[in-house]
Amino acid sequence: MTIIKCVRHGELEYAWIDGYWFGDTLLEDMLFRVIPDKLHDGEYMVTIDPEFDDDYWDGLNKDKWLREAKDTVPDIDLLICPKCGDNYDVENPYYQEPTKPPIELKSMSWNDVLNSLLKKTDDKYG
Numbered sequence: 001m002t003i004i005k006c007v008r009h010g011e012l013e014y015a016w017i018d019g020y021w022f023g024d025t026l027l028e029d030m031l032f033r034v035i036p037d038k039l040h041d042g043e044y045m046v047t048i049d050p051e052f053d054d055d056y057w058d059g060l061n062k063d064k065w066l067r068e069a070k071d072t073v074p075d076i077d078l079l080i081c082p083k084c085g086d087n088y089d090v091e092n093p094y095y096q097e098p099t100k101p102p103i104e105l106k107s108m109s110w111n112d113v114l115n116s117l118l119k120k121t122d123d124k125y126g
């Protein structure tokens with residue numbers, strides 16, 4: 001069974017993520033709960049923390065943001081313990097390390113090519 005665990009408080013019923021992760025300044029400081037699904041291992045639910053489930057949402061598409069929140073969970077390696085507060089000190093069991101495409105090397109050499117081209121132009125007209 002997947003467990004969300006704080007180094008200080010042990011097993012947690014849920015951990016928080018900050019809305020900033022997926023909603024930028026629109027949802028900054030708004031906390032969402034990541035709740036392990038006890039029936040389906042490896043699954044989790046995301047809900048708006050009741051404290052933040054207020055009028056603010058009247059003009060917003062709640063379902064859309066909850067979906068965004070759920071999709072974002074695997075991108076975050078650390079979650080917030082509701083007992084510790086602010087610090088991201090809960091290891092996210094749903095974190096999926098991004099697979100790095102080999103594009104980094106490619107773009108570096110492309111930069112090199114550009115730089116050398118620019119340099120050549122400079123040499124010519126400089």
Ligand SMILES: [Zn+2]
Pocket residue numbers: 006007008009010081082083084085
């Ligand atoms: Zn804690």
